[in-house]
Amino acid sequence: xxxxxxxxxxxxxxxxxxxxxxxxxxxxxxxxxxxxxxxxxxxxxxxxxxxxxxxxxxxxxxxxxxxxxxxxxxxxxxxxxxxxxxxxxxxxxxxxxxxxxxxxxxxxxxxxxxxxxxxxxxxxxxxxxxxxxxxxxxxxxxxxxxxxxxxxxxxxxxxxxxxxxxxxxxxxxxxxxxxxxxxxxxxxxxxxxxxxxxxxxxxxxxxxxxxxxxxxxxxxxxxxxxxxxxxxxxx
Amino acid sequence: xxxxxxxxxxxxxxxxxxxxxxxxxxxxxxxxxxxxxxxxxxxxxxxxxxxxxxxxxxxxxxxxxxxxxxxxxxxxxxxxxxxxxxxxxxxxxxxxxxxxxxxxxxxxxxxxxxxxxxxxxxxxxxxxxxxxxxxxxxxxxxxxxxxxxxxxxxxxxxxxxxxxxxxxxxxxxxxxxxxxxxxxxxxxxxxxxxxxxxxxxxxxxxxxxxxxxxxxxxxxxxxxxxxxxxxxxxxxxxxxxxxxxxxxxxxxxxxxxxxxxxxxxxxxxxxxxxxxxxxxxxxxxxxxxxxxxxxxxxxxxxxxxxxxxxxxxxxxxxxxxxxxxxxxxxxxxxxxxxxxxxxxxxxxxxxxxxxxxxxxxxxxxxxxxxxxxxxxxxxxxxxxxxxxxxxxxxxxxxxxxxxxxxxxxxxxxxxxxxxxxxxxxxxxxxxxxxxxxxxxxxxxxxxxxxxxxxxxxxxxxxxxxxxxxxxxxxxxxxxxxxxxxxxxxxxxxxxxxxxxxxxxxxxxxxxxxxxxxxxxxxxxxxxxx
Numbered sequence: 080x081x082x083x084x085x086x087x088x089x090x091x092x093x094x095x096x097x098x099x100x101x102x103x104x105x106x107x108x109x110x111x112x113x114x115x116x117x118x119x120x121x122x123x124x125x126x127x128x129x130x131x132x133x134x135x136x137x138x139x140x141x142x143x144x145x146x147x148x149x150x151x152x153x154x155x156x157x158x159x160x161x162x163x164x165x166x167x168x169x170x171x172x173x174x175x176x177x178x179x180x181x182x183x184x185x186x187x188x189x190x191x192x193x194x195x196x197x198x199x200x201x202x203x204x205x206x207x208x209x210x211x212x213x214x215x216x217x218x219x220x221x222x223x224x225x226x227x228x229x230x231x232x233x234x235x236x237x238x239x240x241x242x243x244x245x246x247x248x249x250x251x252x253x254x255x256x257x258x259x260x261x262x263x264x265x266x267x268x269x270x271x272x273x274x275x276x277x278x279x280x281x282x283x284x285x286x287x288x289x290x291x292x293x294x295x296x297x298x299x300x301x302x303x304x305x306x307x308x309x310x311x312x313x314x
Numbered sequence: 315x316x317x318x319x320x321x322x323x324x325x326x327x328x329x330x331x332x333x334x335x336x337x338x339x340x341x342x343x344x345x346x347x348x349x350x351x352x353x354x355x356x357x358x359x360x361x362x363x364x365x366x367x368x369x370x371x372x373x374x375x376x377x378x379x380x381x382x383x384x385x386x387x388x389x390x391x392x393x394x395x396x397x398x399x400x401x402x403x404x405x406x407x408x409x410x411x412x413x414x415x416x417x418x419x420x421x422x423x424x425x426x427x428x429x430x431x432x433x434x435x436x437x438x439x440x441x442x443x444x445x446x447x448x449x450x451x452x453x454x455x456x457x458x459x460x461x462x463x464x465x466x467x468x469x470x471x472x473x474x475x476x477x478x479x480x481x482x483x484x485x486x487x488x489x490x491x492x493x494x495x496x497x498x499x500x501x502x503x504x505x506x507x508x509x510x511x512x513x514x515x516x517x518x519x520x521x522x523x524x525x526x527x528x529x530x531x532x533x534x535x536x537x538x539x540x541x542x543x544x545x546x547x548x549x550x551x552x553x554x555x556x557x558x559x560x561x562x563x564x565x566x567x568x569x570x571x572x573x574x575x576x577x578x579x580x581x582x583x584x585x586x587x588x589x590x591x592x593x594x595x596x597x598x599x600x601x602x603x604x605x606x607x608x609x610x611x612x613x614x615x616x617x618x619x620x621x622x623x624x625x626x627x628x629x630x631x632x633x634x635x636x637x638x639x640x641x642x643x644x645x646x647x648x649x650x651x652x653x654x655x656x657x658x659x660x661x662x663x664x665x666x667x668x669x670x671x672x673x674x675x676x677x678x679x680x681x682x683x684x685x686x687x688x689x690x691x692x693x694x695x696x697x698x699x700x701x702x703x704x705x706x707x708x709x710x711x712x713x714x715x716x717x718x719x720x721x722x723x724x725x726x727x728x729x730x731x732x733x734x735x736x737x738x739x740x741x742x743x744x745x746x747x748x749x750x751x752x753x754x755x756x757x758x759x760x761x762x763x764x765x766x767x768x769x770x771x772x773x774x775x776x777x778x779x780x781x782x783x784x785x786x787x788x789x790x791x792x793x794x795x796x797x798x799x800x801x802x803x804x805x806x807x808x809x810x811x812x813x814x815x816x817x818x819x820x821x822x823x824x825x826x827x828x829x830x831x832x833x834x835x836x837x838x839x840x841x842x843x
Contacts, residue, residue, distance in 0.1 A: 085696040102674075105674055105676045109762075111762040111764060126543055132718030136715050138713055138762070143713075143760060146761070174753065178721070187700075202603050203604055204661060208661040209664045212663060235642060235644030
């Protein structure tokens, strides 16, 4: 790696700059979250497989309130909706943690940038317009984008978005499909807004960008493991 | 990932005219990720990612039904249920009154290997051929997606079975080993204990084998989420890829029976078949959420495959039993987008902000960006560590992972970045200046305090020169003298301090100096932001 800033740091800077030009303000969000913000207020009910102890890093300490390392940066939504006065546009960047095994495309620690916009009358057309504007700023006007219907418990409709891979014959990054998944998006469900104390009549849209994927695509890196210092996994 | 046979989909949906390759290209647009589409003998196998809210599509029957509704194609009529001959009898499955359950007692021939084409079909879908009765149940399960099971009826202890939660201390020996059951697990039990886990995984002692005279086929409509969680808990993939209501269970039992071509007793059923659900919506909400114009003429034909709508322009949609997920206007809008094509949603461009981009960032982020630029300009290399936890003593770090994530037992959240940076730098052949920005964690009352730190390291050369250069650089960066005290690489930045710098213990590659900066505290002080 050259003596420059880290590719992940550069990607975070560029995504942040692109969001800033679209009117979003940065906000702080903690990495150690309470269970309610990470799951309950986002419609991830007890019994959901995502809450399984093998799928999240829960903390254990005498006298400590139930906490875990956030499994997604969407845990910032309940905090922002409860504290902020809509209309608002905010984003947050940082690490998220999931006990996954490491391979070319996955890591137990990775970075996400998540944005939230709360206004009256928002719809899928606004979300699509914002995603297109953001991804064109990041990957150039000629970038080919693909949106796919998806499912997240806290959004409906939900989407995932892909960018065309640079490879021509298939690579480890795109898994031979020609498309590289960058993140998820959706319109927040009314019950999530209600549970977080958002005033009635407002709609919210949210999207998250996977920073490592973004950095790998921009720098042409085939394996997420080269982004991290070479020291052994702590396990 | 569930695997689907293209020919099985075609058999259930004859109107599916897309080739396997065309289908694989279209499926992502309908919300199904395609991991692989490959040839298997004369058939094609599709390896798909099915979204969490669509357990109805975990089987050929369900996916074919969804494809038929998306393509406007007809489904093949259901084959008539194999008639019961009557003389084989029945074994009832009692228990939880609300949940649908069914059993069918079958006279068994001497178990023999499955015909080659049946074995090949099973292998292509990820199953392992065993012998005819077991293979028939596996195939029926994959085809219809319902949790069904088959046991040797003469090994059961008692005349009836019961669907219930597992009791403390109960265990079940099955094909994957012995499982200790918990109070959240559903079991089918006889008078002496559990026989089947989650209406799917038979106990080894009850498996159909040579000498089996009567096979009891059965199924129970357990909640899909509970079944999936049971699979996660015990690491059993089959439990995570199965869900189904009363119709699916009956269809699975019929399918298994027709594959067995055996004589059977009557179908025994109990419990509710399911409740009809509905979704109340306003047409204007659907238009806003989906981004499509949906006039009174366009909407009813779009909703027709999903249930009965009244009145035509909006109101209430009484949902078909297989789409209980469409429980809100948002979910209904998502379904309309899936049907009309997400690529055809118009994009409303957001207005650009006139504010300077930097003004939207937090002061600590602005400070980090500036310091990062200056440090890389001064020849520093930025590192990023994968580890967020380390093997530390409970006294040093009370913030320990609870150890239920496999492989992370006994580890604690990191308190500092400098130690890791030092170890990483020592292992590198080239490079003498490194820095890392990241979060460290500390216990604060009943919660956890996080600090955004920037730590740096110089290595090698003469100690006095290193110290002089380091202090000069930090003075230039921060606009003040950083102070100079020996640093402990196993320690942490004291809670009251914003920065510290000084020599580190002599390393194998020579002297080293380092610094720790608290970005939030420094940016708040206003002197370096």
